[in-house]
Amino acid sequence: MEKLKIRAYLAAMLTVCLWAMSYIWADRLLHSGIPVEFFVPVRTLLAGALLWILNKVTGQSMRIRSRRDLLKFVLLALCMPFVYFVAETYGLQFTESPTITSLVIATNPIFAMMAGMFIFKEKFGPLNILGVFITLAGLWLVTFSRSETGPMFWLGIGILFVAVISEVSQIAFTKSLSAAYAPSVIVMYQFLMGAVYFAPLLFTKGIRDFDASLYLSWDVLYPTLSLALFCSATAFTSWAYAIKVLGVARTSVFLAVVPLVTAVLAFLVGEETAVPLQWLGLAIGMVGIYLTQKEPVRKDL
Numbered sequence: 001m002e003k004l005k006i007r008a009y010l011a012a013m014l015t016v017c018l019w020a021m022s023y024i025w026a027d028r029l030l031h032s033g034i035p036v037e038f039f040v041p042v043r044t045l046l047a048g049a050l051l052w053i054l055n056k057v058t059g060q061s062m063r064i065r066s067r068r069d070l071l072k073f074v075l076l077a078l079c080m081p082f083v084y085f086v087a088e089t090y091g092l093q094f095t096e097s098p099t100i101t102s103l104v105i106a107t108n109p110i111f112a113m114m115a116g117m118f119i120f121k122e123k124f125g126p127l128n129i130l131g132v133f134i135t136l137a138g139l140w141l142v143t144f145s146r147s148e149t150g151p152m153f154w155l156g157i158g159i160l161f162v163a164v165i166s167e168v169s170q171i172a173f174t175k176s177l178s179a180a181y182a183p184s185v186i187v188m189y190q191f192l193m194g195a196v197y198f199a200p201l202l203f204t205k206g207i208r209d210f211d212a213s214l215y216l217s218w219d220v221l222y223p224t225l226s227l228a229l230f231c232s233a234t235a236f237t238s239w240a241y242a243i244k245v246l247g248v249a250r251t252s253v254f255l256a257v258v259p260l261v262t263a264v265l266a267f268l269v270g271e272e273t274a275v276p277l278q279w280l281g282l283a284i285g286m287v288g289i290y291l292t293q294k295e296p297v298r299k300d301l
Contacts, residue, residue: 008245011238012254020261022231023098025223026089032220036089037206039224041198044081046225047232048191051184054233060182064189069180072173076186077193080170081232085194086201087163094156102262104160105255106136111168112252119172119248128250131291135256138288141281168252174240175248183240191232256288 029039055062064070092101110132170190177186214220242251260281 004245008242008251012242012246012251015235015239015242016254016257016261018230018235019255020102020258020265022227022235023092023102023262024266025226025231026092027098028223029220030089030093032214034215034220034224035206035209036086036093037198037201037204038210038215039220039227040081040085040089041195041202041206042224043227043232044085044191044198045195046228047236048188048195050229050233051188051191051237055182055184055188058184060185062185062188065180069177072177073186073189073193076170076173076177077190077197079166079173081191081194082197083166084163084170087159087166091156091160091163094152094159096153096156098262098266101156101160102258103140104157105164105167106258107161108164108167108252108255110136111164112171112248112255115168115172115248127291131288132253132256133288134284134291135253135288138281138284141284167255171243171248171252174243178240178244183244184237186240187233187236190236 026039030036052062054060064073088101088105091104092098095101095104174186239251242254
């Protein structure tokens with residue numbers, strides 16, 4: 001069991017790193033003038049296709065076992081990638097900051113912990129709950145220094161909370177399907193069905209101003225392929241595995257680290273700056289993460 005947990009923690013940390021990079025790659029596409037309605041559907045379809053090939057090669061069973069499960073897959077794909085990616089990317093566009101965007105998404109653990117307790121009956125002690133809030137407090141410090149905002153900033157914040165709600169919903173659906181399906185199969189259907197949802201956007205606004213010299217340039221292909229292969233196919237599969245082993249709330253709290261990793265990576269690639277207060281936030285956030293993972297003390301009656 002300990003080996004499974006270690007693998008799940010590594011899977012969760014891998015997901016965090018890849019999702020942190022996704023904000024930077026998506027921000028580059030937006031600054032290149034590529035519309036949300038183009039690169040998000042393309043990213044989704046490519047990720048689903050890659051996972052179909054993987055499942056076919058590895059011999060995974062891809063049969064959907066019941067109509068009830070089919071409905072869960074349909075709702076899963078609606079929540080994520082469709083609603084989530086649209087809300088997240090528009091939120092990123094309006095807030096004009098990868099770090100602020102990932103910070104709002106990092107409020108997910110609060111909602112996910114409530115879902116874990118009330119829907120899946122997961123057990124948590126006071127330290128676990130305190131750890132979530134300490135983590136978020138530390139991460140607010142990481143991004144505290146940003147003072148300039150654009151005219152659509154607060155609209156972007158509101159849209160990002162729609163993404164948070166859809167993400168908690170998709171985590172719940174993933175958990176309910178994880179006992180019967182392999183993580184890679186869950187994510188494959190998630191993205192292939194999601195591509196169907198995105199088709200109207202792609203074939204209207206997405207390709208309306210299509211310019212082959214720009215859209216097929218390496219500056220666009222590189223981040224788009226990276227988003228599909230690493231941030232969708234790989235990250236969501238490792239995330240589904242972590243949810244299966246660790247549960248909804250304990251896995252979701254790792255999302256609180258995404259703003260930290262995003263801020264560090266954005267600093268390293270020169271897109272945003274860091275100040276000493278942010279490193280204090282890092283230390284506080286790490287303490288919070290540790291507390292969320294402690295097993296609650298059981299009192300013998």
